[in-house]
Amino acid sequence: MSFSAQVSLDGRKYIGCAREGWPSLSDTHISLSGKYVAKLRAADSPERVITLTLEQDNVARMSHDYLNNRPPILQTGTWKTHRDGFVTVWLTNQDGRSISENIIFQIQGQLLEAAGYDKNLFGSEGLTLKKHMGQEGQTPTRLTSSSEPLTLEGLKNAEYQCEFAINGRVRLSNGIYRGKIVPDSATELIIMLSDQVAFGDLNGDGPEDAVVVLISNPGGSGTFRHLGVVINEKGSPQHLASELLGDRVRVKSLSVRSGEISVQMMTHGPKDPMCCPTYQVTRNFVLQEGKLVMAEVRDLMKRKWALRSFGVKDSEDLLVPRTVISLEFSKDGKLHGSGGCNRYFAAYEIGPGDSLKIKSIGSTRMACPQEFMDQEMRYFEALQRVSAFKVQNNLLQLFYDNGQRVLNFIPAPP
CATH class of the missing domain: 2.40.128.270 (Lipocalin)
Structure with missing residues (x-):
């Protein structure tokens, strides 16, 4: 059975069709209810933590915490879902005074991505909030009682996937592995953990995971750097995914922000010799279905x-x-x-x-x-x-x- 459907968004009316069995707006409304969190850069403080809470009674609460020992800015208002995959938040009160701020979010699974907003609010990087799946009042990176934090010592002695190894895996000892590239060979395979390590929740389960850079020398002139995601499995490091960054590239920094990995690195320009990369780039990655995917590729397809x-x-x-x-x-x-x-x-x-x-x-x-x-x-x-x-x-x-x-x-x- 088919029905007509109508929705209004920002004063514009959309008319289409619906089918029996489609999720109702009330179902979507209930599934969207909850707490969403994002971390943004801030000019005069370490960072800015934005928390949006969508209550089932249509009340919306947004807080901006600049982590500067001052009380967070608190805003309240209402919210509403739309059939076309969007949710609108109207903020009408800030710390007891009247305001008028409207933010339109596009629903992307467990993410709310700001699609319509005042650019002065969130800068050029925009705002993508991730649903917090933990207990009420628990911060996104707080560990559960069954998960201890990953340590640098644990990462230096963990087992890692390796395409050059005979069985596809190697175990480091104090940050290094040495072994034969093949049996009865004089060629030695060397795998090292670099100094660059970053921590953050990458799979949405609460505990902080780790991002590492593995340096591989399989015996030739090449020195390959792989980006690795290490999941916190009840306090134990588990290497889940890798992505080749390049041969003889130089990684300058790693960071994790709202589940997205950012790698600043020097790679080779058109005329650079392999020894000396001079072209600086930033590569952004996300973890999807157990694999590392460039964030730009994700954005390309969504x-x-x-x-x-x-x-x-x-x-x-x-x-x-x-x-x-x-x-x-x-x-x-x-x-x-x-x-x-x-x-x-x-x-x-x-x-x-x-x-x-x-x-x-x-x-x-x-x-x-x-x-x-x-x-x-x-x-x-x-x-x-x-x-x-x-x-x-x-x-x-x-x-x-x-x-x-x-x-x-x-x-x-x-």
Whole structure:
């Protein structure tokens, strides 16, 4: 059985259809109720902890704690869920005085990602709150009675996955492993734990996990650095996932913020010798389904994109009026969208770092006004020359022609 459905969001009305068996708004409302937490950078304090509590009676409470020995800022208001996967929070009171702040969040599983807000509130990094699954009143990083914190000593003597080892695993002793690369070989495999270690809850269970860098020398000229996630399993370190950072790269720093891992490192520019990387980059990773995934890749796939402009970098052309060009990535290595006239589809491949290749583009063969067709052809040709991508502040950029040209996308309307 089908029904009509209607929802209003920020004064705009959306009409569509619903089916029997879909989750009701009350079900979604109950599942969203709870406490959500995020940590942001702050200019004059160590950091800023934001806690949003959504009560089942539609009361919303938000606190901003700057960890500077002063009472947190307390805000109250109301909240409401919407059928299209959004929740709106209206804040009307701050420490006893009237305010008017509206924040629209997009629901992403256990995350609430701010999609509409005053940029002065949370800066360029935005706001993504993670649902706190612990007991009432328990902070996100507080350990349960059955979990002791991971220690550097424990990490230095833990067992780690290793693609170079005979059985795929090695156990360090005081931060180092030495063994034969293969039986009866004079070549020695050396694995070391670097000095860079960061702690934070990566799998959402409360106790702090660890992020490490493993340095591997399998006997040749290469020295490989892997990023490793070590889960706190009741106080015992368990190596869960690894990701190759590169050969002879230099890791400058590691950090964990709201479940996201940030790696600042020096890698090789186009003309750098292998000994001496000079190109500084920041790589961000998240743990998904037991694997390390670049945060940019996650962001690439979690929404539909609409093309805003494309062409020579810093002087891109806007689209022909009344045309909409869209793009959507799937996890199976396929993408699809509208070229402004025809539906299209293609395959894509994400390589090391921010590299991206799009190939095997196909489309329907509808006829449209000539200016629409010309623009669509330019767009398809640009897609085939894409070599890199970047996702930042809800903007997707696909770079082509050696980075001299760019396709600029924004999130498509719901």
